[in-house]
Amino acid sequence: MKKLLRDSGLKGWLYLLPAILFLGVFMVYPLIDVFVYSFEEGYNSASQTFFGTGTYNYSYVLHDPYFLQAVKNTFLLVVITVPLSTGIALLISVGLNSIKPLRNLFQTIYFLPYVTNTLAVGLVFMILFKKTAYSDGLINLMITWFGGTAVDFIEGPYWARMFVLCFYTIWVVMPFKILILTSALASVDQMYYNAARVDGTSKLRTFLRITLPMISPMIFYLIITGFIGAFKAYSDVVALFGTDLNAAGMNTIVGYVYDMLYGDSGGYPSYASAAAIILFAIVLTITCINLLVSKKKVRY
Amino acid sequence: MEMRSNMETDYLKIEKNARIRKRTVNVITYILLALWALIVLFPFYWMLLTSVKSYGAYNSENIPQFFTLSPTLENYVEAFTAVPLGRYLINTTIFTLATTAIMLAVITFAAFAFARLDFKGKNIVFVLFLSLMMIPNELVIITNFVTVTNLDLRNTFPGLILPSVTSVFYIYLLKENFEQIPDSLYYAAKVDGTSDLKYLFRVMIPISKPTLITITILKVIECWNSYVWPRLITDDENYFLVSNGIQEIRENGFGRENVPAMMAAVVVISVPLILLFLVFRNKVMAGVSRGGTKG
Known part of the structure; x- marks a missing residue:
């Protein structure tokens, strides 16, 4: 019986692929990215550039x-x-x-x-x-x-x-x-x-x-x-x-x-x-x- | 002798008092329950009522009237002709059906992999999935907005649909359900040479139908009412969903402030879900108590 189930190794990942793909793009990556964004100072969304990193964004928000x-x-x-x-x-x-x-x-x-x-x-x-x-x-x-x-x-x-x-x-x-x-x-x-x-x-x-x-x-x-x-x-x-x-x-x-x-x-x-x-x-x-x-x- | 009859009258008195008290409590309970029912129903009554008052009649009411003797359907005509309400409804239907269908496929395959298949790293991936349940949408929506904008998917259906086609919670719910199906069925099917995919469609999905229906209903409600993501991602009226449509109507629809027409639009938007609820009352309520979150 065990042997019968062994071959489903790759198959398991295949069935999971859509979920992993969507979660990766729309949840895991954004989760990391949101922290990165929050420490990038003077980010410009048009040119996608920023001056430096630090906690300025937090202090700006907390003083707004x-x-x-x-x-x-x-x-x-x-x-x-x-x-x-x-x-x-x-x-x-x-x-x-x-x-x-x-x-x-x-x-x-x-x-x-x-x-x-x-x-x-x-x-x-x-x-x-x-x-x-x-x-x-x-x-x-x-x-x-x-x-x-x-x-x-x-x-x-x-x-x-x-x-x-x-x-x-x-x-x-x-x-x-x-x-x-x-x-x-x-x-x-x-x-x-x-x-x-x-x-x-x-x-x-x-x-x-x-x-x-x-x-x-x-x-x-x-x-x-x-x-x-x-x-x-x-x-x-x-x-x-x-x-x-x-x-x-x-x-x-x-x-x-x-x-x-x-x-x-x-x-x-x-x-x-x-x-x-x-x-x-x-x-x-x-x-x-x-x-x-x-x-x-x-x-x- | 006298003492006995005294005791009897005392006893009767006590019993009578208890009966009166019980009835009073009962009446108060009903009054309070009816009061809350009134508070819940009143906005619905008011929107129906206002939607059948004519524009002129409504605006000449300095004191709001609780009923109308000359109901009219002109506001409904106005709601469909002056603003693209039909467009909003079609968009929302497409969005709801597509999102729900794609999500059902994605979560079914994932739940099947977790519940039935055996592969290296399964448990780690499952724990990672579960930990994603803690992440609030507000945290990831910022990057998603940038991603979808960069992919040039603003004002398109893929841009609207794709970010909400997975739900870790529903995968979890379905996996629990799949796991209750006895292993022996699977082994028997394997011995007969049935493929995994066939087993999934012929055995597991039919057995788990109640859970799948629950998930479908919850997702449909969520899609029909979604506002935040569609608002971020669409600014072209041709892609507005009903929630954005309502907001648009409120801010600059119908030229002047035409409240009766607004209310007609509100009625049209509210009716589909209320019908769905009245038809599937028990399923909806059971589903929400299992997996609802609003509130």
Whole structure:
């Protein structure tokens, strides 16, 4: 039998060839190249020449007010949306698990944002929140119903713009979280609940002492993927505020990378590379911290 | 005697209270769930509603109206005639089908090599592949942009498609699936003189169909919604995908700001995936919980 399989040595590589080729050209080479770019100073994309090597690109990026604004926006977005969306998703999933009729319908509805085009629906959100010359828009109408004053969420004050962005981001990421948490909740062994009921344990205590520890690995998984996803926010921001994010003051780190590469202020792959590597370092650090915390807190 | 009846009424009281409490909790649960459903559905309702309001009616609404008595389809006509929406849809379809098809071929062969074939260096290559899963797209897109530009592939389909025809994660998913097929089938086929390729197509692919369908659906969703790469690589409207088309419409489509026509375009773009989801609901949800990442 062994001999029969021996002859597949070259064949194995042949089957792998397309994958290796594509990964090599579009992933491995770029990965090395991005580091090279980030240390080449004064790179000119037209003549493909550079003056020297060093850390100037990094210091340029770190001192660029647009980059600092982007970092601030991104961190705010992460800090607000990750805990909020995970918490609300947990609440909704617990609710979903406790009902029978209409559960399928609710699940189907909740999943819809996952299969919609972020850019397209973002446009609808913009229309809903925008205040124009002739109409205050729907959300502002509702605000005035409750006695508030209308505010332009798209071009108005910073907190208002941040609010729409966070709201839309939560709307977009919710389906995935609800899906994962409902299946995690459903897979908790019914035996534990029966035992708790026999002991007369209260609902809240059952939830805190049984349900939460049992699904904690999934919650941590969602927090980690949530952090990574929110740090890379870009298309939903474009959907709400347009492509010129620096002018709107709503740029994100990823947006900064793309703007440096291409677009109105583009043509600087070196700065873009440095910013991308800084982003990668931030995400990696936070993921490691998350993993360390989860090692201590989560029982698998 | 009296004591007993007292106990009974107490017991009934407690039971009644518990029933009332349970019902209240139930009602609150339903209200909260319905509230979130409303928040999810409302933007869809609003885009449908706005897309059937006439341009004049919409612009004369100082206070937004929650329904319309005179629906019109003129915005849909406008969406297809004033901007090349049909072109965007065709481009996206070509892009989605080609990317998905090529990727399926690439990952199937790779997964087959990892799962079934025996060759030197296989394990090292596999570990290297897995380590690539950690690399975010944002890190490699810069060089890819330069590569594709230098190859003169901007504003072409190969330039759009080629960078996204491999996925280490899907190779991994498929390999796990292939490995569950019993070895004895392979040996039997070998003894019968069946070639590897024939075995792959006749046995492994049919058995792994559910996983392949899941991967296909996930990839189709990803392709239909992709924005960043197409935006970098195309500036010729003839090669725009729907996401870029929408952005283009938003920034300078329809002459003036024609919101109803924009919403008609949004509806047209959203419908295909929503239909796909409603038809393959269980497959999509199972697939996303296994391999989804958005969020």
